Amino acid sequence: MVEGRPVGRVGDVDWLLTGSGDPVTVFAHGFGGGISDTRPLGSGVDGTRVFLSFRGHGGSGPLPPDWTYDTLADDVRQVADLHGATRAVGASLGAGALTRLVADEPERFERLVLFLPAVLDEPRPAEARGRFVALADALDADDEDRLASVVALEVPAEFSGSAAARTYVRQRTVALRAPGMREALRRLPALTAVPSADALRALRAPTSVIGCVGDPLHPASVAEALADAVPNAILHVYPQPGVLWNQRGDLRRRISEFLNSR
Template identity: 25%
Template sequence: MLNTTISGTGPTLTWAHGLMHSMDFESRTGWFHPECGSKVRRVRFDARGHGQSPGSVDVAHYLWSAQAADMLAIARAQSESSIALGGHSMGSASALLAAMQAPDKVSCLILATPPTAWRTRPAQIRRYRQMQRIIEQRGLASLVGLAAQNPALPDWLLAAHPAHANASQQALATMQQGNLMAILDAACQCDLPAPETLLQLRIPTLILGWRDDPIHPLETAEQLAAALPLAELQIIDSAGALQAWPSQIDDFVCRHAHSRL
């Protein structure tokens, strides 16, 4: 059973966090979820092996397709009507694949800071393999220490919110080493569907990208926006603009809540 929380009232949004993050991390940063006053019923969960959800060393459990199936199962358990799906980074990949698995169930999509894909994916896979070597040779604590020295966040975001890097490191430090090795193995086997296959997915989609982050390159966001027929793309490069994302997500979900009923 995955650790799940429900908050707010209104149309349902099922949301997935990013790789090596958790619900707690997202609550502490506030990038995607308002502290109060949401117009949306948010169903959030810790992915397998993350946060307070159980994990295993079975790589198959962490593939994006498996995470998409987890997301759909949670969404279907919470709402019989059309629902919105969304997520950050790995979570956005899960949401996209879930929508492709059950397009008639989904009212809209929110893809926040999509991960490396297609042309940029091999370089990210090399990073994951390097992380595995560090864990194998020196342990998870060493990887956490290196992450503290080299935060994987845009400089403009770190300048405004240095504590967000600490939140990311703490999320990483809570993971089980064996699970993380399997999670990284799975990440090395994953990529987004080919752009030409996305042309058939006629679901309103809000794509949220930010500048100066090679792990979440604008190239992916822009290619998704070009491939998805009903996509809206927003690109930011300031902490002030980031503060508007939770309400913009709410507004997008509410606008499309009943469009596919």
């Protein structure tokens, strides 16, 4: 049990339902994250909200060793189809999964929010790859302090040492120690969401793409390229990293106003 209605499962994928009525919006989290990460993004969204936990995360089943963004797209598809979701929000890894899904099924959703997309049609840049390698190496060495120091790089400097930062680092290191995460960390940097950005040209759903400057794991250039590839996209780029730390209220407003538009 978690806060909200009991977690359900479709296939090997857990989900949590909150709210009621139409429209139905599905939320997909980032790598090493979970339902608790995406719930704040839906706080102002009308209707029913469905939060999924990708395989390899939370209580969901394991990721297959040869997983790709197609695997993640299947997770979203199963949950969205089960609940009749017509709208979707993806953060980081979840944005990549949604990008893969709508490239295959451009008419699947009526509205989309793609927050902090990390990859499109090219592998992640060297700095991001290095971060994943450092995490995997720390797991290989079973070095808790080393793992925590790499995770702490995700916290904006102004929050470093705060109680919130300590909680974040502790929860994230626990999540990264889950079975299969080490292997996934080594596999992830080489994967792309789509083979070509042209695969998104048929997508007509209004799409909000939200990125930020200065985050090596989520380059602004990826958000810009994604927004350029989607015909009916709007782009917002925050001028600094750490959006969930220093712009959470504005982000929630942006997401709810976009999705609640008729």
